[in-house]
Amino acid sequence: MKAVEIAKAVKEARITAVEITAKAIERVRRVDSEVRALLTPLFERALEKAAEIDRKIENNQDPGPLAGVPVVVKDNLCMRGLKTTCGSRMLENWCPPYDASVIRFLEEAGAVILGKANMDEFAMGSSTENSAFFPTANPWDTERVPGGSSGGSAAAVACGYVPLALGSDTGGSIRQPAAFCGVYGLKPTYGLVSRFGLVAFASSLDQVGPFSRSVEDLALAMNVLSRPDPADATSSRRERPDYTACLGKEDLKGLKVGLVSEFENYPVQPEIREALAKVEAILRGAGAEFVSVSLPATIEAGLPCYYILAPAEASSNLARYDGVRYGISAKTENLMDLYMKTRGLGFGPEVKRRILTGTYVLSSGYYDAYYLVAQKARIRISREFREAFGRADLLLMPTTPTLPFRKGEHQDDPIQMYLSDVFTLPVNLAGLPGLSLNAGYSSSGLPVGVQFVGPKWGEETLLTAAEAVERVLGKPACALGGE
Amino acid sequence: MSLRKPNTPVIGLEIHVQMKTGSKLFCACSTDYIGAVPNTNVCPVCLGLPGSLPVVNRKAVEYAVRTALALGSRIGYSTRFHRKNYFYPDLPKAYQISQYDVPLAVGGQLPIGEGKDRKWIRITRLHLEEDAGKLVHSARDGRLGNSEYSLVDYNRGGVPLMEIVSEPELSTPCEAREFVSRLRQLVRFLGVSDGDMEKGSLRVDANISLTGPDGELGTKVEVKNMNSLRSLERALEFEIARQQECLARGERIRQETRHWDDGKGLTCGTRGKEEAHDYRYFPDPDLPPLVLSPDFVDDQRSLLPELPWDLKERLVMEHGLSLEDASVLTELPGIARYFEECLRKGATPLRAANWIRTEVLRVLNEKRISIEAFALSPEKLGQLLARIESGLVSTTLAKELFEKMVDENLDVDEALQKAGSPSGKVTGNDLRKMVKLVLDRERATVEEIKQGKDGKGKKRSYLCGLVMRESKGQADPAEVGKILEEILDR
Numbered sequence: 006m007k008a009v010e011i012a013k014a015v016k017e018a019r020i021t022a023v024e025i026t027a028k029a030i031e032r033v034r035r036v037d038s039e040v041r042a043l044l045t046p047l048f049e050r051a052l053e054k055a056a057e058i059d060r061k062i063e064n065n066q067d068p069g070p071l072a073g074v075p076v077v078v079k080d081n082l083c084m085r086g087l088k089t090t091c092g093s094r095m096l097e098n099w100c101p102p103y104d105a106s107v108i109r110f111l112e113e114a115g116a117v118i119l120g121k122a123n124m125d126e127f128a129m130g131s132s133t134e135n136s137a138f139f140p141t142a143n144p145w146d147t148e149r150v151p152g153g154s155s156g157g158s159a160a161a162v163a164c165g166y167v168p169l170a171l172g173s174d175t176g177g178s179i180r181q182p183a184a185f186c187g188v189y190g191l192k193p194t195y196g197l198v199s200r201f202g203l204v205a206f207a208s209s210l211d212q213v214g215p216f217s218r219s220v221e222d223l224a225l226a227m228n229v230l231s232r233p234d235p236a237d238a239t240s241s242r243r244e245r246p247d248y249t250a251c252l253g254k255e256d257l258k259g260l261k262v263g264l265v266s267e268f269e270n271y272p273v274q275p276e277i278r279e280a281l282a283k284v285e286a287i288l289r290g291a292g293a294e295f296v297s298v299s300l301p302a303t304i305e306a307g308l309p310c311y312y313i314l315a316p317a318e319a320s321s322n323l324a325r326y327d328g329v330r331y332g333i334s335a336k337t338e339n340l341m342d343l344y345m346k347t348r349g350l351g352f353g354p355e356v357k358r359r360i361l362t363g364t365y366v367l368s369s370g371y372y373d374a375y376y377l378v379a380q381k382a383r384i385r386i387s388r389e390f391r392e393a394f395g396r397a398d399l400l401l402m403p404t405t406p407t408l409p410f411r412k413g414e415h416q417d418d419p420i421q422m423y424l425s426d427v428f429t430l431p432v433n434l435a436g437l438p439g440l441s442l443n444a445g446y447s448s449s450g451l452p453v454g455v456q457f458v459g460p461k462w463g464e465e466t467l468l469t470a471a472e473a474v475e476r477v478l479g480k481p482a483c484a485l486g487g488e
Numbered sequence: 489m490s491l492r493k494p495n496t497p498v499i500g501l502e503i504h505v506q507m508k509t510g511s512k513l514f515c516a517c518s519t520d521y522i523g524a525v526p527n528t529n530v531c532p533v534c535l536g537l538p539g540s541l542p543v544v545n546r547k548a549v550e551y552a553v554r555t556a557l558a559l560g561s562r563i564g565y566s567t568r569f570h571r572k573n574y575f576y577p578d579l580p581k582a583y584q585i586s587q588y589d590v591p592l593a594v595g596g597q598l599p600i601g602e603g604k605d606r607k608w609i610r611i612t613r614l615h616l617e618e619d620a621g622k623l624v625h626s627a628r629d630g631r632l633g634n635s636e637y638s639l640v641d642y643n644r645g646g647v648p649l650m651e652i653v654s655e656p657e658l659s660t661p662c663e664a665r666e667f668v669s670r671l672r673q674l675v676r677f678l679g680v681s682d683g684d685m686e687k688g689s690l691r692v693d694a695n696i697s698l699t700g701p702d703g704e705l706g707t708k709v710e711v712k713n714m715n716s717l718r719s720l721e722r723a724l725e726f727e728i729a730r731q732q733e734c735l736a737r738g739e740r741i742r743q744e745t746r747h748w749d750d751g752k753g754l755t756c757g758t759r760g761k762e763e764a765h766d767y768r769y770f771p772d773p774d775l776p777p778l779v780l781s782p783d784f785v786d787d788q789r790s791l792l793p794e795l796p797w798d799l800k801e802r803l804v805m806e807h808g809l810s811l812e813d814a815s816v817l818t819e820l821p822g823i824a825r826y827f828e829e830c831l832r833k834g835a836t837p838l839r840a841a842n843w844i845r846t847e848v849l850r851v852l853n854e855k856r857i858s859i860e861a862f863a864l865s866p867e868k869l870g871q872l873l874a875r876i877e878s879g880l881v882s883t884t885l886a887k888e889l890f891e892k893m894v895d896e897n898l899d900v901d902e903a904l905q906k907a908g909s910p911s912g913k914v915t916g917n918d919l920r921k922m923v924k925l926v927l928d929r930e931r932a933t934v935e936e937i938k939q940g941k942d943g944k945g946k947k948r949s950y951l952c953g954l955v956m957r958e959s960k961g962q963a964d965p966a967e968v969g970k971i972l973e974e975i976l977d978r
Contacts, residue, residue, distance in 0.1 A: 083538070325582045
């Protein structure tokens with residue numbers, strides 16, 4: 006059932022939130038031993054919360070727009086008194102004393118949080134294999150990765166545990182797993198959704214966003230998540246629209262869709278090319294026009310720019326894990342050993358690699374050559390996108406260059422892994438919204454995703470276009486025999 | 489800048505001023521950490537817990553802008569915050585949010601010295617940053633090296649600081665001391681800080697070098713850990729002598745940070761190798777640029793009080809006070825306000841200045857309280873002094889009344905009543921007898937008055953005072969005056 010339908014049924018007392026929750030739990034119990042999407046199930050708490058929703062219904066109180074909707078959240082979102090590991094040994098048993106703003110927004114809207122989803126350690130990775138605890142499998146082929154870093158959230162939605170999940174996207178961490186798992190994933194405009202309580206990876210790029218299996222649910226989730234937050238100084242104060250108001254538009258006449266000319270010859274798997282063509286045809290059929298746009302600097306500098314700035318910020322954001330206050334703490338005789346041993350034990354290899362890179366690019370003597378140049382490149386990339394959006398209302402692009410790869414395939418080759426983010430990370434650099442949608446399945450049954458990218462605050466256009474595609478292709482299917 | 493003579497000390501100061509904003513720089517926790525139970529004024533933000541985010545405290549920006557305006561600095565209308573990255577247990581995020589390439593304000597100046605000796609010391613910059621927590625070492629002497637363990641208290645972590653850096657234009661320890669003292673006076677006048685060095689709300693680091701044979705700048709040494717104006721002066725004196733001896737021995741000065749040991753009266757170098765710090769500064773992505781509107785800055789300008797050095801000048805020029813009186817009265821804003829209130833109630837400036845210096849400050853010292861906690865309001869003191877002025881109360885009696893007014897929180901009339909009876913109880917014939925008694929004792933004075941040697945009436949006042957004292961304040965000075973007149977002019 007869609008989130009919209011669940012909330013309606015619960016509000017009309019046709020079904021109880023407890024029943025919905027119990028069903029979701031049953032589904033997790035049946036399937037998750039194979040997929041391993043959840044790091045920390047919160048079943049008891051979920052049933053209690055669901056009962057609270059039901060009591061509200063009985064007392065004629067409005068439990069909110071997500072009444073009784075089960076939701077899974079990525080394990081880098083803080084929940085008071087509950088383990089928030091970020092997929093890291095470092096925070097294996099850490100329980101924050103506060104809720105992330107988005108967690109509060111969800112629960113105030115009546116959502117029932119079913120569990121914390123697996124992820125690449127500190128959101129660094131594209132396969133969820135960097136989780137310190139266990140990898141998550143792709144529900145469509147458990148030998149393959151679900152993408153990452155929000156792989157657990159994407160898989161949970163693909164398996165039908167929940168109609169909605171939260172992830173975070175720093176360079177593609179929502180959109181890439183959405184494509185790999187065959188669901189919708191929306192990375193909002195930077196500043197649209199509060200980051201307060203999202204454990205930081207790269208603060209200027211991180212953004213929380215939803216996964217779903219229907220465009221309407223995505224819009225509903227945005228209505229709940231997208232709120233100005235005084236606790237986040239980078240949260241935009243602009244007024245938010247009703248994201249469901251842009252739906253139901255069958256005619257796309259006047260909509261200009263941009264195709265990036267530089268991507269035409271970029272090595273992309275044929276299934277993805279075909280999916281792009283299919284989506285193009287659907288949009289044309291609905292009345293959209295196509296224009297060509299050019300993003301030369303983005304193609305040339307996006308990847309290196311990202312892999313300087315994101316690690317630079319990460320090296321500083323992750324410095325606080327020093328064994329003094331919380332998290333694991335090595336038993337040592339002196340302070341320097343405490344730092345070195347704690348961090349040596351607590352972080353996995355990818356996190357260490359990025360901390361080293363980030364420390365290097367910020368060091369005196371290298372700052373100008375790396376960090377500063379990357380900042381300039383970032384400004385150029387933003388400008389290039391802005392110019393492109395002078396010609397187009399949205400861009401149609403691949404989400405990833407490849408279909409879901411096999412577990413272990415890129416584990417020894419970080420560069421290959423980084424390349425899987427080539428289409429997603431420029432969107433973060435420019436702070437733009439990006440929506441990955443399923444556009445069918447390969448002959449081997451793997452989901453194929455494509456991506457819409459909009460101008461700042463252009464979420465509504467993305468949702469309208471995604472709905473036009475959904476109208477033709479239908480909603481994404483549920484994996485592993487779910488409904 | 490003019491070339492300096494060889495072997496001249498060149499001193500620049502870096503001063504950290506804690507602002508009394510009530511709440512911390514990036515969260516709502518209280519800044520009142522003195523005496524607080526360790527780690528009680530903390531929250532996810534100032535503890536740097538994962539996921540927490542900073543939001544700038546508006547009041548801290550107001551206070552810093554106000555200080556910058558008072559110093560005549562140029563305000564940066566768009567500034568930003570940087571992260572200064574280093575590991576230490578008192579720094580919970582492992583970076584300090586500070587300002588780096590675009591500080592809140594640059595330039596400006598602060599005056600030291602008086603009259604023709606006045607010297608304006610230029611300010612390099614003023615910026616905002618957060619304070620760190622505090623380490624408490626277990627050893628009895630509080631030293632890290634001798635400690636089995638150390639504890640951390642984050643109550644101070646995140647308290648707003650202004651860092652004010654001077655140009656290296658101070659050339660003696662005494663000048664350095666005065667600079668700090670003037671800055672302390674300023675922040676107190678502005679109400680932005682307690683400026684208390686002993687409590688650490690004003691902390692001074694000094695950079696000091698000696699010029700070479702051709703007046704060129706020498707290698708600078710940073711001296712830290714001076715907890716009072718006195719220790720700042722002593723530390724600089726020691727350091728100058730040490731460097732001079734070093735050079736005299738033909739040694740080179742090592743660029744280093746040295747700690748002042750107040751007990752031993754010397755500076756000591758940090759043991760072991762100097763670690764070259766690379767703070768990896770970069771703009772804090774959690775904080776958008778701090779953009780100040782011209783209106784905001786104008787509002788802060790309109791809130792500036794009369795600056796202490798202007799006030800001092802005015803007291804000298806307008807009220808004819810000595811420079812010394814004016815300096816004492818303007819040292820603390822509360823004293824200056826008290827003084828001016830007294831004038832408003834009819835006290836003359838010289839008498840008010842004198843009374844505040846000798847009586848009020850004495851009581852404050854004895855009771856170890858601030859003027860704000862002083863029971864006697866300036867209105868009441870002003871009334872008392874006005875009575876002296878109009879000859880209604882003798883100085884001697886006034887001093888007695890003052891004690892009563894302070895001890896029992898009375899106004900003048902109440903104090904007179906308390907003194908046993910209302911003013912003028914010794915009256916008529918009793919008083920006349922008393923006057924005669926006094927005059928008998930003071931024949932010489934009486935003689936002089938009769939010879940017309942009392943043009944200004946000082947001798948009559950003196951006699952009047954003696955009578956008042958004799959009456960233990962129970963006489964009406966007006967009546968005393970009348971009786972004196974009758975007898976003397978007879």
